Amino acid sequence: MSRKDDRNMRTTLVHAGSRRSHYNEMSEAIFLTQGFAYDSAEQAEARFIEAGDDEFIYARYGNPTVRMFEERVAALEGTEDAFATASGMAAVNAALFSMLRAGDHVVSARALFGSCLYILEEVLGRYGVRVTFVDGADLGAWRAAIRPDTRAVFLETISNPTLEIIDIRAVAGIARAAGAVVIVDNVFATPVFQRSGDLGADVIIYSATKHIDGQGRCLGGVVCGSRDYIRKTFEPYIKHTGGALSPFNAWVMLKGMETLDLRCRAQAASALAIARGLQGHGKLARVIYPHLEDHPQYALARRQMEMGGTVLSLELKGGQAEAFRLLNALGIFRISNNLGDAKSIVTHPATTTHQRLTEAQRAALGITPGLVRVSVGLEDTDDLIADLLAGLAAV
Ligand SMILES: Cc1ncc(COP(=O)(O)O)c(C=O)c1O
Structure with a gap:
């Protein structure tokens, strides 16, 4: 995929996509307007036939502030174009529904965020789309499942919450041979640590609610791909289906992007230090972090991601009771369910984000009652380690 902006990442994050009005404002303007007036009826007609790059019709179709955000994300991701959506799930939903027809076949990794699983498992089938689920780490399973009529493959590049890594280059190679489109939800890996397009993904999706905002304020999403696809x-x-991003939220995301690289690197460095600090702790059966040497796909994680991400998972030996005791004993970490936030967050997936699954489904995905997901924020690393150690002592 061609890179749209060959500046270095931090410069791109601060400047790409900026459009200034005649006031020459420094900070990007918020165009909080649903519509745009035309100078004449002829101009309105022409714009409805084909809107130019800096011409807008209605905020559900596009808006200058939203466009700035889209262009900045596309430049960061190295794709030709991007389209912003009201949330990460609006992005996932529209990426699938915009391309699929009754009779199409999709192959998806089984380990997915609960709402993504809902769309693939519950909704697509109602419209005649058949979905085969595979163990994402098993390339043989992808090979066996992808058929000549497979239209798309879907995967999360690091799965939530067990942090399993999928070899995107290998899966993309198998998919491409069958003519299937590769759709990747790159939320956990972040655009800072992994450019999935360079690894062979055709469509890359983000919940901007996570690291891109990064300060827990707004919902948003974005889909990146070729100009033709977008x-x-x-x-x-x-x-036509209404999942547009609000201009105000786009502005928040633009501001978030300015510090995205700095935040992700600081949070990932802390996450690795915490993972190392807790490894071998007597109350823990496992510490899962992609850049820990004992991660089952450590070599792949090092190859595919520049840093190990901002999330780790812990498995308490004492199951749900001990997991709850840990959560309740923490002082800095808050019990919530976002991730990528400046504030550190702990989540008990089995009873919250993955509650909808049956016990057997959770067990198949490794979501045990003792599993705790830890999203590492921007607080002092030593304070975070001390908080977790004190919490574990209270277990
Ligand atoms: C992997 C993944 N994809 C998609 C989403 C959905 O994003 P949003 O909450 O912005 O709709 C989430 C949210 O937690 C997620 O973790």
Whole structure:
């Protein structure tokens, strides 16, 4: 995929996509407007036939502040284009529904965020789309499942919450041979540590609610891909189905992007230090972090991701009771369910984000009653380690 902006990442994050009004403002303007007036009826007609790059019609179709955000993400991701959505799930939903038809076949990794699983497992089938689920780490399973009529493959590049890594280059190779589109939810890996497009993904999705905002304020999402895909497949669907990002939220995301690289690197460095600090702790059966040497896919994680991400998972030996005691004993970490936030967060997936699954489904995904997901924020690393050690002592 061609890189749209060959500046270094931090410069791209601060400047790409900026559009200034005649006031020459420094900070990006918020165009909080649903519509745009035309100078004449002829101009309105022409714009509805084909809007130019800096011409807008209605905020559900596009808006200058939203466009700045989309162009900044596309430049960061190295894709030709991007389209912003109201949330990460609006992005996942529209990426799938905009391209699939009854009779199509999809292959998906089984280890998915609960709402993604809901769309693939419960909703697509109602419209005649058949979905085969595979163990994402098993390349043989992808090979066996992808058929000549497979239209798309879907995967999370690091699974939530067991942090399993999928070899995107290998899966993309198998998918491409069958002519299937590779759709990747890159939320956990972040655009800072992994450019999935360079690894072979065709469509890359983010919940901007996570690291891109990074301060727990707004919902948002974005889909990145070729200009042809975004304009001919994604845009016609999303603009008529209403999942538009609000201009205010786009502005928050633009501001978030300015510090994205700094935040992700600081949070990932802390996450690794915490993972190392807790490894071998007597109350823990496992510490899961992609850049810990004992991660089952350590070599792949090092190859695919520059840093190990901002999330780790812990498995308490004493099951749910001990996991709850840990959560309740923490002082800095808050019990919540976002991730990528400046504030550190702990989540008990089995009773919250993955509650909807049956016990057997959770067991198959490794989501045990003792599993705790830890999203590492921007607080002092030593304070975070001390908080977790004190919490574990109270277990
Ligand atoms: C992997 C993954 N994909 C998608 C989403 C959905 O994002 P949003 O909450 O912005 O709709 C989440 C949210 O937790 C997620 O973790």
